[in-house]
Amino acid sequence: MTSFTVSRLTRVTVPPLARFTWYRHRVAVLAIPAVFGVTIALLIADDVWLRAWLDSHQLAGCLSPAGPEPKNCSHAAAWLLSYQALRLRSFPPWLIAAAGSAVAMFIGLPWVTSEFESGTFRYTWVQSVSPRRWLLGTFGSLAAIATAAAAVCGAVFDWWSGAAEWQGRLTSPWSWDHIQLSPLTVPCWMLFGMALAMVIGVLVRHTVPAIAVFILSYGAWLSVGVGWLQSHLARIAPVVRQFPWAQGPGLPYSDLTVNYGFAGPGGHQYTPETVFRRIPWNRPPAQIDQWLAQHHLTFWISYQPASRTWIFQLAWAAILLTAAAACVLAAVCLLRRRLDR
Amino acid sequence: MTAAVEVDRVAKRYRRTWALRDCTLTIPAGQVVALAGPNGAGKTTLLRVLAGLAAPSQGQVRVLGGFPPGSAGARDVVSYVDQLMPVYRTLRVRDVLGAAQALNTTWDHDLALARLAALGISLGRGAGKLSSGQQAQLALTLALARRPKLLLLDEPLASLDPLARHDVLGWLMTCVAQDGLSVLFSSHVVAELEQVANYLVVLSAGQVQVAGSVDDLLDTHQALIGPADLADSLAAQIPVVTMARAGRQAHAIVRGTAAPPGWSGRPVTMEDLVLAYLKEPRARAVPGLAVIR
Numbered sequence: 318m319t320s321f322t323v324s325r326l327t328r329v330t331v332p333p334l335a336r337f338t339w340y341r342h343r344v345a346v347l348a349i350p351a352v353f354g355v356t357i358a359l360l361i362a363d364d365v366w367l368r369a370w371l372d373s374h375q376l377a378g379c380l381s382p383a384g385p386e387p388k389n390c391s392h393a394a395a396w397l398l399s400y401q402a403l404r405l406r407s408f409p410p411w412l413i414a415a416a417g418s419a420v421a422m423f424i425g426l427p428w429v430t431s432e433f434e435s436g437t438f439r440y441t442w443v444q445s446v447s448p449r450r451w452l453l454g455t456f457g458s459l460a461a462i463a464t465a466a467a468a469v470c471g472a473v474f475d476w477w478s479g480a481a482e483w484q485g486r487l488t489s490p491w492s493w494d495h496i497q498l499s500p501l502t503v504p505c506w507m508l509f510g511m512a513l514a515m516v517i518g519v520l521v522r523h524t525v526p527a528i529a530v531f532i533l534s535y536g537a538w539l540s541v542g543v544g545w546l547q548s549h550l551a552r553i554a555p556v557v558r559q560f561p562w563a564q565g566p567g568l569p570y571s572d573l574t575v576n577y578g579f580a581g582p583g584g585h586q587y588t589p590e591t592v593f594r595r596i597p598w599n600r601p602p603a604q605i606d607q608w609l610a611q612h613h614l615t616f617w618i619s620y621q622p623a624s625r626t627w628i629f630q631l632a633w634a635a636i637l638l639t640a641a642a643a644c645v646l647a648a649v650c651l652l653r654r655r656l657d658r
Numbered sequence: 659m660t661a662a663v664e665v666d667r668v669a670k671r672y673r674r675t676w677a678l679r680d681c682t683l684t685i686p687a688g689q690v691v692a693l694a695g696p697n698g699a700g701k702t703t704l705l706r707v708l709a710g711l712a713a714p715s716q717g718q719v720r721v722l723g724g725f726p727p728g729s730a731g732a733r734d735v736v737s738y739v740d741q742l743m744p745v746y747r748t749l750r751v752r753d754v755l756g757a758a759q760a761l762n763t764t765w766d767h768d769l770a771l772a773r774l775a776a777l778g779i780s781l782g783r784g785a786g787k788l789s790s791g792q793q794a795q796l797a798l799t800l801a802l803a804r805r806p807k808l809l810l811l812d813e814p815l816a817s818l819d820p821l822a823r824h825d826v827l828g829w830l831m832t833c834v835a836q837d838g839l840s841v842l843f844s845s846h847v848v849a850e851l852e853q854v855a856n857y858l859v860v861l862s863a864g865q866v867q868v869a870g871s872v873d874d875l876l877d878t879h880q881a882l883i884g885p886a887d888l889a890d891s892l893a894a895q896i897p898v899v900t901m902a903r904a905g906r907q908a909h910a911i912v913r914g915t916a917a918p919p920g921w922s923g924r925p926v927t928m929e930d931l932v933l934a935y936l937k938e939p940r941a942r943a944v945p946g947l948a949v950i951r
Binding site for chain 1: 706709710711712713728730733734736737738740742744745746747749753754756757758759760761762763764797800804
């Protein structure tokens with residue numbers, strides 16, 4: 318009786334295209350969690366090892382974001398920093414990025430192109446389900462699995478970062494992996510990757526050339542997105558502070574310096590190089606401040622405080638979701654054009 | 659009677675090539691329609707337009723009394739089997755059926771299982787490991803398990819052995835008799851069309867050359883044999899579809915029931931008729947038109 322009920326419930330609740338995806342793309346459905354599962358397992362193993370190492374050296378308190386640092390934390394941090402530079406710091410973020418790209422490239426793309434290459438679209442597109450529903454339903458099913466797996470991976474990476482990066486004491490929370498691989502942005506990257514793969518698949522229709530186009534487009538997006546856009550986003554609405562030159566800004570390491578310079582009379586801006594050429598460096602720092610005051614020059618710095626990183630993560634999530642939506646729309650339009658031909 | 663297919667001045671162009679031109683055709687429902695024509699005549703294009711896989715460049719197409727091809731209403735009642743017999747070759751037959759069931763609002767799983775069992779196709783076998791004939795049978799099974807009202811088949815029998823052809827045609831005829839199914843199928847093998855078709859459409863250079871009930875067409879055409887020196891004057895007495903001279907004798911396929919003086923007539927077969935029109939692409943026998951050469 319119970320099994321009958323469960324069976325009936327399963328039949329009623331699973332959407333048809335999710336069932337179709339299970340039958341048609343079972344290998345892909347199983348491969349997506351497997352790829353991210355291996356990544357998660359590596360992160361967990363690394364994190365457990367690190368925490369055990371800190372425990373064995375009575376340094377577990379170093380992981381606490383609040384309160385004073387235990388003795389020897391800085392010594393251990395220095396050791397870990399060099400250690401991580403070799404292994405921990407560089408390896409896992411790239412592993413997650415590679416896992417997401419691989420899923421998009423080798424699963425998110427061939428499910429479309431194989432339909433064209435094998436000619437099975439001439440079967441699939443004449444069933445009760447319309448080609449558009451087939452495209453969106455299959456994409457939705459695969460993307461949902463990939464996005465959920467990526468979200469879990471992002472959460473585990475966040476947990477791993479807490480130990481491996483010592484709650485922001487070792488690296489800046491403004492580094493690319495903190496912004497791009499947060500539990501919020503990793504699933505958005507995954508969704509964007511799947512959508513980009515789908516539109517390229519519909520456009521190119523052959524797996525190998527489509528993979529080449531995907532690598533070029535995704536690479537271009539990464540260099541534009543992560544390289545150019547991230548630095549430009551950071552320039553939006555920074556906090557600006559003026560302070561005496563000798564005292565220094567006193568910004569914590571976790572804040573991101575955007576710009577600095579000198580403000581002159583009437584709000585005129587001078588580049589640091591212009592002012593530095595004229596500063597009498599042979600004087601003590603206090604007298605340099607006096608010299609700056611005499612010339613009505615004020616040193617300022619603009620920066621993004623660490624507390625704003627989540628806003629940037631949110632902005633990136635919005636950008637990626639918009640780009641993913643544009644890709645899906647383009648894929649639907651291309652499919653309609655294909656039918657009209 | 660509802661029309662299974664209404665094609666009104668349809669044209670279809672692929673880049674610079676016209677696959678269909680000014681194609682007009684009405685086929686009543688419940689018919690088994692043979693679609694014949696030389697290579698490149700536009701048979702596959704016409705079937706793909708009717709299936710909704712290609713949109714016409716010009717003209718109007720309606721199926722089963724008013725559904726535009728590819729619309730939700732049409733997709734529910736029209737099944738199409740492409741000449742490439744596309745089935746999901748990487749899946750097991752069981753999963754092919756599961757996928758097909760998920761894609762369709764109407765699905766007769768028992769019919770599919772019974773048909774595959776009768777053919778000896780195991781559900782656990784990979785679809786790609788089936789012979790080409792078995793893959794064709796699987797594709798036909800998938801098409802018929804949807805319980806369509808119009809079945810479009812593009813060269814469905816090409817990969818089947820004679821026994822399997824006979825079996826498939828018998829099964830099709832059973833479905834037609836039981837469900838009132840309309841079938842439109844293309845084939846180069848005129849002899850097999852003759853066994854089952856009760857309506858004939860011949861396409862040539864993208865246009866409808868012949869369209870009509872097989873009985874009407876056979877009743878209104880005859881084969882004539884007579885002296886070769888009377889051949890030139892025959893066209894003045896009766897509409898001639900095709901004429902061939904062999905020594906002192908001439909053979910002609912004509913439209914008309916009475917043999918002119920000097921000629922002896924015999925009934926034509928469907929093969930005679932199709933071949934005659936294929937030899938003369940300019941000849942036409944469509945409703946409302948006399949034979950035109």
